[in-house]
């Protein structure tokens with residue numbers, strides 16, 4: 557069941573200033589009226605609730621809830637206003653119709669770029685080295701720039717799922733209608749093992765997998781081979797020399 561909450565346009569924000577304030581001068585007062593219209597969609601347009609809220613200086617005065625069908629005051633002054641709104645039968649009929657004329661109407665307009673918006677994640681594995689604890693580091697799987705938010709990320713080791721030693725961040729909104737998530741494998745990677753990160757998302761037909769293996773440590777292995785060969789050479793040289801001298805003296 558999807559639940560989409562669409563806030564309607566702010567009707568008006570009125571800020572009354574005594575005079576244009578000069579630098580360092582105090583405002584004589586701020587008086588703010590604000591209206592919010594919200595459409596709550598449960599299971600698409602199966603169940604829709606229209607909510608209109610009126611505020612004065614951040615305090616909610618009254619509201620109209622389509623589940624109730626009349627204005628209801630939230631403060632003594634709001635009650636007076638609610639009574640006035642409710643006395644206009646035609647206006648109430650119009651408000652009750654806004655679940656259709658406003659909410660359902662806008663749902664249809666907005667669906668292609670909101671409800672049906674799909675952006676697949678880009679997935680990558682990186683080795684993060686810790687400055688405080690030396691060692692082989694840890695593997696981090698990044699799922700970037702996907703929409704909508706629900707996502708599943710799993711780590712595998714040679715095809716076997718690793719349900720433990722896995723920590724994930726919350727799914728973080730980037731603020732541009734995309735999300736990201738980072739999933740860390742808490743155990744150090746071992747040589748000769750293949751690690752896979754698998755991501756499932758509604759935008760993907762099949763789960764997306766990335767694989768990682770410890771790269772051969774080329775520089776160190778070359779040094780080891782070189783040093784090993786040199787030592788072996790020295791041993792043979794010494795043996796040969798020993799035999800030669802021993803033969804010569806006997």
Ligand SMILES: *[C@@H]1O[C@H](CO)[C@@H](O)[C@H](O)[C@H]1NC(C)=O
Pocket residue numbers: 557599600602
């Ligand atoms: C959602 O709405 C559809 C019809 O649009 C209905 O068939 C389905 O049962 C509803 N699902 C839930 C969970 O209410």
